[in-house]
Amino acid sequence: MHSIVFGVQPVNMVSMETESPKSIFRFRGGHPALDLTATLTGRLKAVQRELLVTPADLAQWLAQAGLAEAGAVVSQRDLAVAHSLREAIYMLASAAIAGKALPDASVDMLNAIAACPQAVPEIGYDGRIRLVGNAGALLARLAGDAALLLGGPERARLRQCDGASCAILFVDRSRRGDRRWCSMRGCGNKAKVDAFRGKKKADAPTG
Numbered sequence: 001m002h003s004i005v006f007g008v009q010p011v012n013m014v015s016m017e018t019e020s021p022k023s024i025f026r027f028r029g030g031h032p033a034l035d036l037t038a039t040l041t042g043r044l045k046a047v048q049r050e051l052l053v054t055p056a057d058l059a060q061w062l063a064q065a066g067l068a069e070a071g072a073v074v075s076q077r078d079l080a081v082a083h084s085l086r087e088a089i090y091m092l093a094s095a096a097i098a099g100k101a102l103p104d105a106s107v108d109m110l111n112a113i114a115a116c117p118q119a120v121p122e123i124g125y126d127g128r129i130r131l132v133g134n135a136g137a138l139l140a141r142l143a144g145d146a147a148l149l150l151g152g153p154e155r156a157r158l159r160q161c162d163g164a165s166c167a168i169l170f171v172d173r174s175r176r177g178d179r180r181w182c183s184m185r186g187c188g189n190k191a192k193v194d195a196f197r198g199k200k201k202a203d204a205p206t207g
């Protein structure tokens, strides 16, 4: 049984440190709305890869994101909504990071999905919270929480990874607000290695 904490201040239960290397999904955003945007990879590359190809993929993502029990029923329509929601969130977060005006079409899309009946949190006798609702209601809830993130105080803490070709979005909750990488073990480490190689090259005698 997965405990779920998901409300005004959602907590992503799958942290960077516990991310399963076997999973194709990345949960480095610190917020499920940002993690959803990472289900289309290679955004800054010539070739992108769609990780939510079938309704079953979305069911798996919802479970790994801690939003649903494993094996949630997901329809083709839910999948289409997830794609629309994901791209709206990506456009809005990118605009917020760049300090640009939020694109109207993405605002309208996010609000339209959030206006659908939302899953509600329910506390169990064991003190655990779980979201009650079908896949459509979970996506509506996610849209609502995305709106709270994009319009709330953490908007100023939205970042895109500094990795050369990494488009992953995250909330920077570091004390100094200077987190640069989606993952220290991934992009952060690669940048360190690249910088070291560059330095060695620069130090090498020329001619």
Ligand SMILES: [Zn+2]
Binding pocket: 161, 162, 163, 166, 167, 168, 181, 182, 183, 186, 187
């Ligand atoms: Zn990265």
